[in-house]
Amino acid sequence: MRLMLLTAGSRGDVEPFAALARCAAAQRHEVRLAAPENPGADLAGLDAVSLEVDFQRLVGTQGASPWTAVRRYRTEVGPGMRRMLSAAVRETLAFRPDVVVHHPKVLTAPAVADALGVPHVVVETVPVLTPTREFPAPGVVTRDLGPFNRWTYAATRSAARMFRRDIEEACAQLPGSTPAAAPSAPTASLVPISPQLLPRPADWPASTHLTGAWHDDAGAPELDPAVLRFLRGGAYLVATFGSMAAGDPSSRGRAVVESARAHGLRTLLLTGWGGLALPDELRGDDVHVARSVSLDAVLPGAALAVHHGGAGTVHAVARAGVPHVVVPFLADQPFWGRQMHRLGLAATPVPRKHLTTARLTAAVVEALSCASTAEWVGREIREEHGLHEALSVLASC
Incomplete structure (x- = not known):
């Protein structure tokens, strides 16, 4: 084919x-x-x-x-x-x-x-x-x-x-x-979403296939030695806003780092396309800044993830068995934020324009209480075979 x-x-x-x-x-x-x-x-x-x-x-x-x-x-x-x-x-x-x-x-x-x-x-x-x-x-x-x-x-x-x-x-x-x-x-519609995160609607037609997420099982790439040293230094959270760049990235970086410190957590701050930045006065050994790393490599050991709620990031975090704090910007992100909260995998979403240290600190408390549910859902997602299901559908077209 x-x-x-x-x-x-x-x-x-x-x-x-x-x-x-x-x-x-x-x-x-x-x-x-x-x-x-x-x-x-x-x-x-x-x-x-x-x-x-x-x-x-x-x-x-x-x-x-x-x-x-x-x-x-x-x-x-x-x-x-x-x-x-x-x-x-x-x-x-x-x-x-x-x-x-x-x-x-x-x-x-x-x-x-x-x-x-x-x-x-x-x-x-x-x-x-x-x-x-x-x-x-x-x-x-x-x-x-x-x-x-x-x-x-x-x-x-x-x-x-x-x-x-x-x-x-x-x-x-x-x-x-x-x-x-x-x-x-x-001929068909493929929906590469885990049924653990979105159960199939009863009124979808047979031509729409909820396959499970499409995840490359080849293994996460090797991390930079500096990132590896940071990950081995104690409990941490991962913060990423992916391709989202609107607003004040330094203000968001401040809220993330200060809320992490309030809970004794270290911060892996992924700046992405410019959505996060670290103010100079907050630099320290408990913060590591990188533009991008493999989420599959850094999420499994994290206490939680703070992110924008894009579908790909939602699945990466859920697959790792890690609770979420979703800070939605636009498009489908509010949907995923509400859905993760409804499933008991995330804190109540914190809209981007309302993100403050105080609100994020409270959200971290709520997210940490979701850890056991997130761990169970992660195990279920890791057992899915979305790619094989998709190829089976394509072979029948």
Whole structure:
């Protein structure tokens, strides 16, 4: 089977696809992965091509605010999306796969699959495409609307209309140059989420598959010796806000370090794309600052993790059996913060704009009380085989 994998976004959007590519290649499938530039994920050993957009640069330019993204659409966001949509068509045509597997942001994937006469399968790294009555579309509304929850999923289908001209321009490369007015529906939807963190809704159709998380079992990479020495020095927490960079990173760093010290914990502060910074006056032997490390390598020994609530980070923390303090910024992060709290794995979420030392110190107390539940859930998640389940679905397409 020849698989074309197309993904877009930050590290949390790329790592599951990279894990699927490695697992598929190990089973002797021919796999090509098209991903953004500078993704922050390890693509070594993969047949990988560029989608000609750097999401880290876009975030650095526009910040996390969607309103800023709208203002910068003509100069940054629009051109980046056009390059990505066009590259996705070009690379897929060149590979001529048997199946196209794509992130929802890659809006040209259905059309190019139709042009090649092959099925396409969408990957819901966040469950925003398949309507359900059980919860509203993550990132659309922040409260349960009961029987009206299904209506909220209409908003997630508007992206194709917003980028209609860009899609048409990219699809001019297709044989015949005129794509169908409406591409075919996906053959299946893969949801790489653990059922321990999101039980399957009863009203999802059979074509939507909750596979379990896609995790590369090759093992965590070797850590820098300085990080290893720090981890061996006593109890610690891990703080990361990934690709989130809005607001005051020094203020957030202060809240994290001071709340950790209040509980006798040391801090591994991961600055990511600029969301955390350590004020000079708080430097000490009990704080280690790094831009990025493998979460799989540092989380298993942590007392807890303070993070933004991205789906990838949520799964990494839960898989390690570690309790959470979620500080959501935007999109699906409030959903995951509420869900982890509801499951007894996390403290009550602390919104980014309300993060203070006092609130975070209290949240750490609440999170530490979740340790036994987090440990049990972590064991269950580590027994899942999400990648094999996904490949089984793809083989039947």
